[in-house]
Amino acid sequence: MGWKELGHGDSLPGGTAAEFQTGDWRSEKPVFVKENCINCYFCWIYCPDSAILLDENNKVVGIDYRYCKGCGICDKECPTKKEKRAITMEAERK
């Protein structure tokens, strides 16, 4: 695109972050276990990339790996007990 076609004052339309898939930055990934999830939404609130997926009934159903950078905040905030974790981090390459 040439410079004359650019938006005024370095502006972009809102929501363009959706076109930028940051999942390939990940070195660790959160693994979600549905049976252990209590739907507290802590992961959904704290995720900096809006990568926690909800179903039509607003229940947590998994991770959107297209955007998840593997920061681990969801794992850190998940209040489930050690023996019944809903989210745990795993290395992408073992």
Next chain:
Amino acid sequence: MPILAKTGNEAMAEAMRQINPDVVAAYPITPATEVVMIFSGFVADGLVDTEFVAVESEHSAMSACVGAAATGARVMTGTSSQGLQLMSEILPIASALRLPIVLCEVNRALSAPINIHCDHSDTMAVRDFGWMQIYAENAQEAYDSIIQMIKVSEDERVRLPGMVSTDGFIISHCMEKIDALDDGEVKKYIGDIKVVNSVLDLEKPISLGSLDLQDYYFEHKMPLVEAMGKAKGVIGEVARDFGKRFGREYGLLEEYKLRDAEIALVAMGSTCGTARAVVDELRQKGIKAGLLKVRVFRPFPAEEIVEALSKVKAAAIMDRSDMFSNQGGQLFAEIRSAMYEQKTRPLLSNYIYGLGGREISLDDIRKVFGEQKEIAGSGNVKKLVQHFGVRE
């Protein structure tokens, strides 16, 4: 039109009151403190509708100005010297985001040594940040130029921030007669700001200031180049229109008895007033002396200066700042560069003067013209660059 007695700072504050900006974010610094101090009094007294943000530094002041202007608000601020340097990080952001912020500047030397008096080092240091710059000769011109700068900076062809400066203490603290406009005239003249982009527009959401690397950064700089190119014409157009409406003519430059002049002095700011008196005196003695006042430094009126000096034999370029390049001051460098393609050009010499408020007297200007007369006669420039008035 009311006739008022105002200092430069009071005149700038009065212009701000009449402009009635949506947001002012500012931090005090000598000698510009009064501009925003007086204005904050207008806010406290309910004379303006402005949201005044009393910030903790000039860095925050300019940051708040950028944020406010990004919503489409009309935004102003004021500062000087070190304060302008503290704004430095944010100044090129304001221009690249094309935010029409207008800054009332009072020229003051840069530390060290610490000094509160006039030279042009502060605004010259930020000359390459995409801000328009007008150097006012007196309080009247500062008042008129701030009102014009609102019009220029908000013009759709320009959309750039701009600063109007006065010489610290010489203009900022000296009382002059001001021919002010009525509040209604100013309101009508500047009109409402046209909102091009707003980060608060929910109908048309935008992102501003995204990360932009090798792929598009270069392209994103080009609109700034184009806008600064167009700004030259718009500043002239606005100044002419202002002259027609209110009777006071301005341009990029001001020529004084230059048409048939053999020797000339080129200066900015209050020194032009002193030089004008010497030109009159020399003319009475039959010496063909003239003055070229450079009012607008950014965008730089290169072609216009070349044209104005085309018939002059010798010209003294007066810089109230040094850029320590060993090639003279900023004004000299620009003018000398602009002259390069000319087949015939005047003999130029550079006088770096008045640093830290060192006075430039009538006698000093007489001496400069005396040297120019000698250069014009001999065709020989003995000193290309000199630090004029410094004790050896």
